[in-house]
Amino acid sequence: MVTKTKQKSLNRNRILRSGLLFASAIILLNIVSNNVYKRIDLTKEKRYTLSNSTQNLVDKLDDVAYVTIFLDGDLPLEYERLKSATRDILNEYKLISNGKVKFDFEDVLSDKEINEKEEILKEFFQKGLKIERPETKPDEAPTEKFIIPAGIVFYKGKEYPLNLLKRDFGKPLEEEINSSIELLEYEIGTVLRKGISGKEVKIAFTAGHGELDEMETADIASTMAEFYELERINLNLLDSNCYKVFAKDVAENPEKPVFTILVEGLIRKLSEYDGVIVAKPTTEFTEPEKFVLDQYVMNGGKIIFLVENLIAEMDSVAKYGQVATSNHEHNLGDLLFHYGVKVQPTLIQDLQCHGIPAINQQTNRPGFWPWMYYPLFNAVDDNPVSKNLENVWGQYCSTLDTTTRKSLRKTVLLRSSPQSRIAANPVLISLDILRTKPDPANFMNGNKIAAVLVEGEFTSPFKYREGVKRAFDIDYKEGVRNNAMIIIGDGDLIRNQVSSDGQVYPLGYDKYGSKHFGTPVEFANKKFFLNCVDFLCDESNLIEVRSKEVVLRLLDKERVKKEKVYWRTLNMVLPILMVLIFGLINAWYRKRRWV
Numbered sequence: 001m002v003t004k005t006k007q008k009s010l011n012r013n014r015i016l017r018s019g020l021l022f023a024s025a026i027i028l029l030n031i032v033s034n035n036v037y038k039r040i041d042l043t044k045e046k047r048y049t050l051s052n053s054t055q056n057l058v059d060k061l062d063d064v065a066y067v068t069i070f071l072d073g074d075l076p077l078e079y080e081r082l083k084s085a086t087r088d089i090l091n092e093y094k095l096i097s098n099g100k101v102k103f104d105f106e107d108v109l110s111d112k113e114i115n116e117k118e119e120i121l122k123e124f125f126q127k128g129l130k131i132e133r134p135e136t137k138p139d140e141a142p143t144e145k146f147i148i149p150a151g152i153v154f155y156k157g158k159e160y161p162l163n164l165l166k167r168d169f170g171k172p173l174e175e176e177i178n179s180s181i182e183l184l185e186y187e188i189g190t191v192l193r194k195g196i197s198g199k200e201v202k203i204a205f206t207a208g209h210g211e212l213d214e215m216e217t218a219d220i221a222s223t224m225a226e227f228y229e230l231e232r233i234n235l236n237l238l239d240s241n242c243y244k245v246f247a248k249d250v251a252e253n254p255e256k257p258v259f260t261i262l263v264e265g266l267i268r269k270l271s272e273y274d275g276v277i278v279a280k281p282t283t284e285f286t287e288p289e290k291f292v293l294d295q296y297v298m299n300g301g302k303i304i305f306l307v308e309n310l311i312a313e314m315d316s317v318a319k320y321g322q323v324a325t326s327n328h329e330h331n332l333g334d335l336l337f338h339y340g341v342k343v344q345p346t347l348i349q350d351l352q353c354h355g356i357p358a359i360n361q362q363t364n365r366p367g368f369w370p371w372m373y374y375p376l377f378n379a380v381d382d383n384p385v386s387k388n389l390e391n392v393w394g395q396y397c398s399t400l401d402t403t404t405r406k407s408l409r410k411t412v413l414l415r416s417s418p419q420s421r422i423a424a425n426p427v428l429i430s431l432d433i434l435r436t437k438p439d440p441a442n443f444m445n446g447n448k449i450a451a452v453l454v455e456g457e458f459t460s461p462f463k464y465r466e467g468v469k470r471a472f473d474i475d476y477k478e479g480v481r482n483n484a485m486i487i488i489g490d491g492d493l494i495r496n497q498v499s500s501d502g503q504v505y506p507l508g509y510d511k512y513g514s515k516h517f518g519t520p521v522e523f524a525n526k527k528f529f530l531n532c533v534d535f536l537c538d539e540s541n542l543i544e545v546r547s548k549e550v551v552l553r554l555l556d557k558e559r560v561k562k563e564k565v566y567w568r569t570l571n572m573v574l575p576i577l578m579v580l581i582f583g584l585i586n587a588w589y590r591k592r593r594w595v
Contacts, residue, residue: 050092054189058097060196065101069151070124071164073107076134078177079147085181086164093188109146121146128161155195162191166388179388194226201537202229203275208236209330210282212495217279219496219507220529228537233269235289237262245269259288263472266292275302275537280491281330290335291462297339298460298477302484302536306491307332309345310425312373312396314356322430338461340408340454341487342401345425348450350375351443352417354393357512358434368516369434376523377414377450385453385531386413393508393523397490400449407457413486414451414528419443453535455484486532494529
């Protein structure tokens with residue numbers, strides 16, 4: 001018979017063996033975890049899982065990228081969420097890069113005097129970092145505290161600004177924070193892409209048909225040059241500048257017609273580019289010139305057309321007080337129609353619009369008044385090109401209609417607001433409309449298409465035009481199985497403003513609105529167009545990361561306020577009750593067992 005003493009000894013031995021076994025398992029698990037690191041992403045939207053595009057991009061790093069984030073210190077709750085999400089994403093970058101991405105957080109404003117803070121903020125602003133002030137309630141005094149939701153990436157001796165917060169004025173800060181969290185992987189990846197870009201992809205702006213000039217596209221070209229090799233190519237076969245490029249070919253082939261040499265030369269030259277941008281042509285493309293563009297598409301080239309069908313310029317309206325529209329003569333309508341899109345001879349009028357500076361006719365005082373011909377386009381969130389974008393500023397935009405060609409898929413990228421309408425040519429544009437308030441009942445036929453992506457199988461409109469095909473000694477292609485292009489009904493969408501002394505303003509920035517309101521007024525034109533180019537031409541396919549969604553799971557503020565006392569009491573009393581109950585049950589059990 002086993003005595004109680006022996007039973008206790010056996011129990012102690014079993015407990016000791018179990019403890020040693022458990023400790024051994026823990027030690028073994030730690031040894032394995034030091035050599036094998038694996039995280040399981042249990043979030044529904046996979047917010048901590050980086051895309052294959054990001055992995056491919058990080059694989060191209062051949063040096064260490066140091067990321068310093070200045071979003072640190074005593075922060076409001078909303079910014080703490082952004083900081084935490086940024087740390088999580090950077091940890092994932094560090095993991096997949098095998099240590100080539102390193103980061104730290106630094107509070108550069110703590111323990112600094114006012115003068116020192118001003119110098120730091122001025123330096124950061126000049127580097128392109130955005131600076132914020134915490135939002136205050138109506139009954140609170142304005143704060144002198146500053147927040148820097150941004151950082152700097154150091155790579156191969158160069159600095160690249162990284163802004164974490166994407167502002168969309170009019171939206172609650174919580175929504176802005178959530179949109180910014182959704183874009184963290186994309187924004188960090190974009191900055192890394194700037195550092196490692198080899199500029200292997202070549203893109204050309206067309207010239208020779210009255211397109212936007214180098215000064216008018218200076219800002220977007222400067223930004224694109226960070227990722228792509230940019231050039232301009234003259235497609236006007238009657239322009240001497242076009243002839244000069246192929247003068248050597250003409251001299252070496254005296255028996256061949258000069259015109260034929262130019263067409264064949266342009267087709268070969270265009271084939272060197274991955275993408276072509278036709279920005280607001282104002283003079284006619286001839287049939288051979290359209291043939292050149294068509295064969296570029298049939299051979300897999302990507303094109304962005306920014307075309308308008310009505311002539312309407314703000315300078316003329318301001319000078320004469322009113323102007324009637326007339327048709328553009330770019331002669332691209334039939335080509336675009338064959339590619340699945342019809343550019344209408346119309347203008348969008350939208351109550352959701354930007355404004356213009358003008359004199360109030362009644363008070364004779366200057367003001368800034370809504371101008372319905374300056375629509376603020378709503379981004380469409382079902383695609384990676386325009387997802388999560390702020391409003392895009394349009395100016396005298398033509399509407400687009402899509403055809404029913406089954407081999408082509410159309411995705412709307414920009415559209416007008418529900419409170420908009422179209423005005424058909426001829427449109428009398430007059431400053432007199434500022435005198436009366438528009439009736440919303442007349443603006444109910446909205447959601448007009450302003451930009452569209454066309455993908456799929458394209459066929460050449462010259463397929464049955466034997467005379468054109470026989471005229472040139474090239475390998476003619478009558479179709480392409482899979483290609484894509486983007487058509488935008490506003491040629492000014494990528495035109496930046498220029499000051500009287502030649503200063504180029506950022507694309508999307510309005511110098512008149514900024515002067516009137518005393519604060520920068522800027523729209524998302526640059527982001528949108530860069531996304532268009534990246535979608536068509538970026539081999540890393542980083543644009544797909546923009547589609548990631550992070551669900552915003554917020555507390556019900558009204559319910560929190562109403563039930564605050566109940567939940568506070570429950571959180572304080574329930575743990576104490578549970579400890580007391582556990583103590584009573586344990587005392588009863590021990591007494592029952594050993595007595």
